[in-house]
Amino acid sequence: MMKLQNFFKFFLFTFFITFSYTSFSKENINDNVKKLTLELRCMTCQNQSVYDSDSDFAKDIKKIVKEKFKEGLNEKEIKDFLTERYGEYILFKPYFSSKNLLLWLFPFVLLVISMLVFIRNLKKN
Amino acid sequence: MSSIIGFYSLCLSSIISIIVLIPNSITNIKIKNFLFLCRCSTLFVCISFLSLVFAYVNSDFSNFNVFQNSHSDKPLIYKITGVWGNHEGSILLWLCMISIYGLLYSLISKSLNDFKILVLKIQSALFVIFAMFVIFTSNPFLINSILIKEGLGLNPILQDPALAIHPPMLYLGYVGFSLVFSLAIASLLKKNNDQDWIIETRKWSMISWGFLTAGIALGSYWAYYELGWGGWWFWDPVENISLMPWITGLALVHSLIMIRGEQAIEKWIVFLAILCFSLSILGTFLVRSGILTSVHSFASDASRGLFILLIFFLTTGFGFLVFLIKSPTKKNDLNLLFINKTSALIINNILMIIAVLTILLGTIYPIIIEVITNTRVSVGGPYFNSTVLPILLPGFLLMSVAPVLSWQTNKIQKFKIYVIFFIILSAVVCIQSYFTNFNTWGFIGLILGSWIITASIISIFLRFKFSLSLYYIKIINSFIAHIGVGVMIIGITFSSIYQKEYNFNVTVGDKINIDNVVLKFESIDIVEEKNYQSLRANFLLEKKGQLINYIKPGRNYYPVSKMITTEAGIYHDWLKDIYITLGNNNNDVWFIKIYINPLISFIWIGVFIMIFSSIIAILKK
Incomplete structure (x- = not known):
């Protein structure tokens, strides 16, 4: 009984974490445009994404993104193109790069460390 | 005078x-x-x-x-x-x-x-x-200095019922933590061994947390119908700032429960109490100084910012200094097991604090980068969604069963029933997601939310004999709160992932068929109100030929401040909101955006349940 219980608990934890990285959905250009423009800042608005905004700037960007997708560029290439033009300010989700290492690793490093400390205390008991 | x-x-x-x-x-x-x-x-x-x-x-x-x-x-x-x-x-x-x-x-x-x-x-x-x-x-x-007969007027977007009571509610929350702060510092200075102050801290932090919840909810409800962007949470810096003391307060309220297991970790409680108030002041500083670009920066002034920064360092510095010098020495050996109530509470506290730190980092990161490298970066919704949510995920999973865990052992009573129900539930959700559009986050959110609700309900029925009394509600209170969270998770999942969006160009008399309903564009009306002019498009909502309601999206023009505000037209239903915003017109052709937001009402219901449960917790001795 105890074993089952423990297994069940572990199962629950791993289940969701592994599951969150698999996806089965099909994607087309419009979905791609939506997904990408949601991650871009409308630079003439107050904290609004390009996708949500109706400003002229946002309309232009949407058009550019769509064209680039049609030309066969992938998400990364389009982002590179846009950041070259407008700076990294346009990305709501900064690149995972050496410069932004602190931003991206901090939460997860903290998580791992605190879990290790927790497990160590657990064993002591 | x-x-x-x-x-x-x-x-x-x-x-x-x-x-x-x-x-x-x-x-x-x-x-x-x-x-x-x-x-x-x-x-x-x-x-x-x-x-x-x-x-x-x-x-x-x-x-x-x-x-x-x-x-x-x-x-x-x-x-x-x-x-x-x-x-x-x-x-x-x-x-x-x-x-x-x-x-x-x-x-x-x-x-x-x-x-x-x-x-x-x-x-x-x-x-x-x-x-x-x-x-x-x-x-x-x-x-x-001079005699003036007329004022400049209030910013029109603030002229709104929800926003009228949003600031007092929020402030009652923030400021309530000042008392919690005072209690914590006093307990450090006084070093009395009785635990009266913990009981008082519990009451006051619960009150503050309840008000803060109401304040944040009112703010996001306002954002939902006033901004006309179809959503209700945008990870705007100011929203993040209110979220930080909220989560810390939640951690505080939870760790205060541990006194019931006679395992109060005073040190941690004092730390959280100081942190709560510090974050409240820090939030005020970031908003008022105008360092952050946000919809709230209506009063930015460098000298004020500096003064608040001073207050922040003074109070926080003093608080943590006292904490370091006079920190409680009494060491409680925690009864940590895999997995009992104490360890569940500790894990939840750890996760919440990591989430708070992540939000803090994400919010001030652009400032740090701008100061160091003089380049501008943005950290927005997509970052927080991909860091904060995965961190909180195990916590949500844990909360479904946490209230039934015992303090001493790691056995759960009638464990098999939970397993059976979990398997049934997963099967149902799998089948559901097979027949609809599969989405990973949608799947996780749905299973998580419904599992929290189911597990809480099972626990209530297994552990307590039903009776219609206040006492009964008091003992099942923690389950009620968690059911509220479950309902909210389902609402958030559905409204954000299964939201549908349509764009139309319409003229008066057009009919639109969407989602089993018919929208008929009746007319465009312009009405003079007391201090503004309102422009409303009048839509008839029909289902199977029967009139259900009118939806009136539009815009208001305020002549005093020469500003235009958008007013979304929303038809509320328990299962979905039909949300229309009116865009620009070209001669007689109007551009409209229609959002179908499924189950968004669950978010507000969930918040109500949580506030209700915090009121019960305040009444509880």
Whole structure:
């Protein structure tokens, strides 16, 4: 009984974490445009994404993104193109790069460390 | 006249509070007189606030603050709420609340006199600091040097019922944590061994947390119907800032539960209490200084920002210094097992604090980068979604069963029933997601939300005999709160992931078929209201040929401030909202955006349940 219980608990934890990285959905250009423009800042608005905004700037960007997708560029290439033009300010989700290492690793490093400390205390008991 | 009364009573109130701070050994004051002085201070600051309200109601434009933020044409309610619709007035409200919290504490608390006096002194010290801030940098009682007959008007987007009560609610939350802060510091300085202060801290942190929840919810509901972006949470810096003390407060409330297992970790509780208030002040600093670009930066001023930064370092520094020097030495051996109630509570606390730190980092990261490298970066929604959510995920999973875990052992009673129900539930959700569009986050959210609800309900039925009484509600209260969270998770998942969006160009008389309903564009109406002009498109909502309701999206034009606000038209239903915003027109062709937001009402229902449960928790002894 105890074993089952423990297994069940572990199962629950791993289940969701592994599951969150698999996806089965099909994607087309419009979905791609939506997904990408949601991650871009409308630079003439107050904290609004390009996708949500109706400003002229946002309309232009949407058009550019769509064209680039049609030309066969992938998400990364389009982002590179846009950041070259407008700076990294346009990305709501900064690149995972050496410069932004602190931003991206901090939460997860903290998580791992605190879990290790927790497990160590657990064993002591 | 009212400005003068207001200013002098504010000064008088601060002077009394300074007198209160003089050590007892010098004045040798009796407790009765001490309390009398405290109450006088509260009375005067209330008079000060009321005289500002009076100036607003009477449209007394000799007051500079009224002149800048009010207009004689406004409806009475917005004249009153205009008091806190600007920086100076809202800080005066904040100040007033610090004092009122002190008063309520002195009336309700049953602590020993020594302890009570200490708490009130710390509270008065906070009061004095903020009073200095009001008097020197944000005085709402400045007199206009020339005679003026009309004011400049209140920002139109603030003229809204939800936003009228949003700031007071939020402030009651933020400022409530000042009392929690005072209690924690007093407990460190006093070193009394009894645990009365923990019980009091529990009550006051619950009250503050409840108000903060209501305040944040009102704010996001406002954002939902006023901004017209179809969503209700945008990870705007100001939203993040209110979320930080909220999550910390939640962690505090949870760790205070541990006294029931007689395992209170005082150190941790004190730490959280100080952190809560520090984050509240930090939030105020970031908003008021105008460092962050946000919809809230209506009053940015560098000197004010500097002053608040000073207050922040003073209080936080003092708080953590006392914490370091006099931190509780009593060591409780925690009964950590895999997995009992103590360890579940600790894991939840750890996850919440990591989430808070992540939000903090993400919010101030652009500032740091700009200072260091002089380039601008943005950290927005997508970042927070991909860091904060995965971190909180195991916590959500844990909360479904946490209340049934035992303090001593790691056995769960009737464990098999939970397993069976979980398997059934997963099967149902799998089948559901097979027949609809599969989405990973949708799947996780749905299974998580419904599992939290199911597990809580099973636990209630297994453990407690049903009876229709307040006592029964009190003992199942933690489950009720968790059901609220479950309902909210389902609402958030559905409304964000399965939201549908349509764009149309329509002329009057057109019919639109979407989602089993028909929308008929009836007319465009322009109506003159008291202080604005409203433009409304009138849509008839029909289902199977029957008229259900009207939806009226539109725009308001405020001539005083020459501003246009969008007003989304929303049809609320339990299962979905139909949300329409009216865009620009080209001759007679109107551009409209229609969002179908499924289950969004669940978010508000969930919030209601959580607030209800916090009220019950306050009543609980």
